[in-house]
Amino acid sequence: MTRHVLVTGANRGIGRSIAAAFVDAGYTVSSIHRSGDLPEGVHSALADITDTDAVNAAFDALEAEHGRVEILVANAGITxxxxLMRMSDEDFETVLDVxxxxxxxxxxxATNSMLRQRFGRIILVGSVVGLMGNPGxxxxxxxxxxxxxxxxxxxxxxxxRGITANVIAPGFITTDMTDELPEDVKKQYEATIPAKRFGAADEVAAAAVYLASDAAGYVSGAVLPVDGGLGMGH
Ligand code: NDP
Incomplete structure (x- = not known):
C-alpha cells in the first residue's frame, strides 16, 4: 500500500501544489480544508483547523477510508x-490560533497514528519571516x-520511533497571500532576494516530497529554506 499523506489547506496556493506533487509521486493524498475544491485524486474532509473536534473527526474519517496518516504537511496558515502599536489582540490571537x-x-x-505505524514524517510550513522578522x-x-x-x-x-519533524521555510512565493502585496512592495522584496524573483509553489512542493521520502529518514529538527537565498544565515 502506498503511504498516506495529509496536507492541510490543499484547496489553493502552496498546499494545492504540495498535494498535487504527492499525487504525481504516487502517494495516497488527503486534505483537511475548510473551503474550495482539491486537485484531482486528493481525498477531502472539511474542517477548520481552529476546531479540535472537527480536526479529529476529519482525521478519523480519512483514516477509516484510506489508512493511517503517515505523513502530515501542516500548510494551512493566514496573515x-x-x-505592532496598532495590532489588536484579536489579530494577534487569530493568527496564532490558526x-x-x-x-x-x-x-x-497525526502523531497518534504515526506512533502506531512506527513511521512518520511531520512537515511544518513555516516562513523565512519566522527567523528574519518583518515589520507589520x-x-x-x-x-x-x-x-x-x-x-x-x-x-x-x-x-x-521512526518519526521525523522538520520545517520548510519558504521565502516569497507567488500565491493569493503575496498577491495582496502592493506592486511597489513586491518590487522592493524582489530586489533583496538573491534569486531576484518570487518562488513558485511547485518549488516548495518539491522540498515537501523530499522530506517525506524514505531517503530523508535521518533529517529531523531541520529548517529547510526555499527562499531564493533571502534568509541566508537565519
Ligand atoms: P493562501 O492564502 O494561498 O492559502 C492558505 C490556505 O490555508 C488556504 O487553503 C486556506 O483555506 C487555508 N486555511 C487558512 N485558515 C484555515 C483554517 N482555519 N482552517 C483550515 N484551513 C485554513 O496561502 P499560501 O498558499 O501562500 O500559504 C500556505 C502556507 O505557506 C501558509 O502557512 C503560509 O504562511 C506559508 N507561507 C507562504 C508564503 C508565501 O509567500 N506565499 C511564504 C512563506 C510561508 P481557505 O481557502 O478556506 O481560506
Missing part, C-alpha cells in the same frame, strides 16, 4: 498584518518561528 495552535491540533492527532508581521513571524521549536521538541520526543 493579519499591521504595525498558524500555531491549528498546526499543533493536526500534529497531535509580529503576529505572523511569532507564529512561524514557534514551529521551529515545535519540530525540534517533536524530534526529541518521538525521534526514536
Amino acid at each position: 493579519k498584518d499591521g504595525l 498558524n500555531l495552535a491549528g498546526t499543533f491540533r493536526c500534529v497531535r492527532r 508581521q509580529v503576529n505572523y513571524s511569532a507564529s512561524k518561528s514557534a514551529l521551529v521549536g515545535m519540530a525540534r521538541s517533536i524530534t526529541r520526543e518521538v525521534g526514536s
Whole structure:
C-alpha cells in the first residue's frame, strides 16, 4: 500500500501544489480544508483547523477510508498584518490560533497514528519571516518561528520511533497571500532576494516530497529554506 499523506489547506496556493506533487509521486493524498475544491485524486474532509473536534473527526474519517496518516504537511496558515502599536489582540490571537495552535491540533492527532505505524514524517510550513522578522508581521513571524521549536521538541520526543519533524521555510512565493502585496512592495522584496524573483509553489512542493521520502529518514529538527537565498544565515 502506498503511504498516506495529509496536507492541510490543499484547496489553493502552496498546499494545492504540495498535494498535487504527492499525487504525481504516487502517494495516497488527503486534505483537511475548510473551503474550495482539491486537485484531482486528493481525498477531502472539511474542517477548520481552529476546531479540535472537527480536526479529529476529519482525521478519523480519512483514516477509516484510506489508512493511517503517515505523513502530515501542516500548510494551512493566514496573515493579519499591521504595525505592532496598532495590532489588536484579536489579530494577534487569530493568527496564532490558526498558524500555531491549528498546526499543533493536526500534529497531535497525526502523531497518534504515526506512533502506531512506527513511521512518520511531520512537515511544518513555516516562513523565512519566522527567523528574519518583518515589520507589520509580529503576529505572523511569532507564529512561524514557534514551529521551529515545535519540530525540534517533536524530534526529541518521538525521534526514536521512526518519526521525523522538520520545517520548510519558504521565502516569497507567488500565491493569493503575496498577491495582496502592493506592486511597489513586491518590487522592493524582489530586489533583496538573491534569486531576484518570487518562488513558485511547485518549488516548495518539491522540498515537501523530499522530506517525506524514505531517503530523508535521518533529517529531523531541520529548517529547510526555499527562499531564493533571502534568509541566508537565519
Ligand atoms: P493562501 O492564502 O494561498 O492559502 C492558505 C490556505 O490555508 C488556504 O487553503 C486556506 O483555506 C487555508 N486555511 C487558512 N485558515 C484555515 C483554517 N482555519 N482552517 C483550515 N484551513 C485554513 O496561502 P499560501 O498558499 O501562500 O500559504 C500556505 C502556507 O505557506 C501558509 O502557512 C503560509 O504562511 C506559508 N507561507 C507562504 C508564503 C508565501 O509567500 N506565499 C511564504 C512563506 C510561508 P481557505 O481557502 O478556506 O481560506
